[in-house]
Amino acid sequence: MPTLTLTALSGIPLVQAGDDLAALTLQAMQRHGLTLADQDVLVYASKVISKAEGRFVRLRDVQVSAAARAIAHSCEKDPRLVELILQESREVLRVRPGLIIVEHRQGFVCANAGIDHSNVADDDDMVLLLPADADASARSLQQRLRQLGGVDVAVVINDSHGRAWRLGTVGVAVGVAGLLPLADRRGQPDLFDRPLQVTMLGIADEIAAAASLIMGGAAESAPIVHARGVPYTSGDGHLSDLLRPRQLDMFR
């Protein structure tokens, strides 16, 4: 019976820069009566990684460029926030009131470069950037979990992204370690023993979405989710495996 069980690790204290997230994970699992096992997956909200990595910026410290000022004017956003969005991005795709769609430095397309005020700090001047290199963050967490827990797990860092043609955000992977984020089923037999034609499954994104369901919604009260039963292939995967190459992009 293929069963997938996801547990939101509630009761994690507010994370501070420098905290050992792997240790916090194992402590929380212990409180929940869970023991880490090979083939488990741990999903971390990008925000908790960013906090542990100290990716806070005070808006009053930001120097605003002319480019940021012009875009801020056209989308009615704080010019200092727009400056940070530009610094975090490779390309601006669309600008609308309150919204800047960019290709983030790490390659994915998202709104406002993933920079957010909510759940950041008890201070309206403080914002939080995404992890500087979420794949590297995932890899170091995976290694630390092996060191502390003695097992090989996969790590997915998720964030909530909008979609081009659908409303509502969904959890997607912004960093991965220890798994192949795409499951390539091309050539495998279908139910009638004919080879499948086009089937690459974005399983890291599906894991990210599943975890997002129980992270406590917008309040992110449970920023770490433990998953057992995910049918993934271990391996040295990277976020870039999930990103559509520009020459195949039909909608930029």
Added chain:
Amino acid sequence: MPTLTLTALSGIPLVQAGDDLAALTLQAMQRHGLTLADQDVLVYASKVISKAEGRFVRLRDVQVSAAARAIAHSCEKDPRLVELILQESREVLRVRPGLIIVEHRQGFVCANAGIDHSNVADDDDMVLLLPADADASARSLQQRLRQLGGVDVAVVINDSHGRAWRLGTVGVAVGVAGLLPLADRRGQPDLFDRPLQVTMLGIADEIAAAASLIMGGAAESAPIVHARGVPYTSGDGHLSDLLRPRQLDMFR
């Protein structure tokens, strides 16, 4: 401890036109030692709904229009299949070799109008269309499950869609019943008691993605998934709640 448990209901026989999917679901759950409860969610692969509804078409019976012939030439697809894609669609967004991106009659953007050869029948001439009205299919399943099981559950019909900027397909909802597919958290307090600004969570799509992880991948060996612990709000939701209105579409 918020826990989400998804069980792939394996051992479902190959579904035929006219089969009672609600009865098959309850029988499979019984074999898995599960009893249906209020607030459960059942996720059905669109293909199993289509089969039960007899949405098979023989390619040799298709009359090809001039428009379909022209598009088929430019994308190197079977003109009869292209004809069906056009009949199932409101608008063609992009045409590339092997690929036609359309707005489906039911409003979502997807590749090839969701028409597929794989897992359909032991006959290369047979293809399967999506359910004619997946919301209606979900609603009648939900009512039949209430009738047979005596409880109120939500139903999500999922399909695998590609994304504009990411590789790999993910499960998304193409029909819903019994739940609000968007969770609107605007105005709720964040961790620091400030109101959240932009937060509409596409939870029906996240449920669809989670279930997709254990449906047996491309072979769809387990086309029905039972989910318990999904934090959703019951209500009369519709797929259209998840579709971005055209005036807000920045990427068509």
